[in-house]
Amino acid sequence: MPLTLYFHPLSSYCHKVLIALYELDIEFEKRLINLGNEADHAELQALWPLCKFPVIRDHDQQRNVAESSVIIEYLDHRQAGYPRLITEDWKAALEVRLWDRFFDLHVQGPMQKIVGDRISAANGDLSRERAALTTAYGMLEQQLAADSWAAGTTFSMADCAAAPALFYASTLVPFADEHRHLSAYFERLIQRPSVKRVIEEAKPYFSMYPFVEAIASRFR
Structure with a gap:
């Protein structure tokens, strides 16, 4: 097999890359x-000394590729003949990269701090993180008012980032009634075959998630 993905099936950043792999129909x-x-x-550290997943090993190129967005760009250029996850149109590609970063930094970032606090039993003041998620939801509500997907009319890397970020964040700060465009977008995401597959594969590990009780029963 030319590619090996070093991952954990509960990791949101690994989910992001798995969605891209399934969208591009890449064997790995x-x-x-x-x-x-x-x-x-030790095995992961030998590939990427920061010892964070996901990492992909391209055996043909003898190359290790780390960081979820970079991995997706690498896969997107590697797999010819499939709809691109990052368009070749420069202006449109900027939008894809912008919303990809938005989900990683402004949805996953606060979400991971809240989860980390539960894991460490720190019982810290997380009002800022919860407020940040509410602000992000409001921005997404406006962004999604006109388009079906996060960065336009086609599924892209931004949507690969959105699916796991929103899946976990919504267990911490549920979407409000006024987030109707965001809620509809989330439903489109979870019906996407690549996303459904990732959620299904993660199910056996959901018991390890500190807020497992907040995961909707339809996903468990």
Whole structure:
């Protein structure tokens, strides 16, 4: 197998890359990494010293590719003949990259701080993080008023980022009634075959998620 994905099936950033792999119909091998296992930790660290997943190993090119957005760009250029996840139109591509970063920084960022607080039992003041998610939802509500997908009329890297970010964030700060465009967008996302597949594969691991009780029953 020319590609190996080093990942964990509960990781939102790994979900983002898995969605892209399934969208592009790329064959790959999965290597599940348990960072609590010394051998697994060392294996991932040898590929990417920061020891964070996902990482893809391209065996043909003898190259390791890290960071979810960079991995998707790499896969997008590698797989000819499929609809691009990042358009070749420069202006439109800027929009894709903007909303990709938006989901990673302004949805996943606060979400991960809230989850991390629960894991560490720090019981910190997370009002700022919850307010940040509410602000992000409001911005997305405006962005999605005109288009079906996050960065326009076609599914893109931004939507690969959106699906796991919104899936987990909505367990912490549910969408409000006024977020009707965002809610409709989330429903489109979770009906996407690539996203449905990722959620299905994550199901056996949801019990490890600190807010598992907030995951909607239809996903468990």
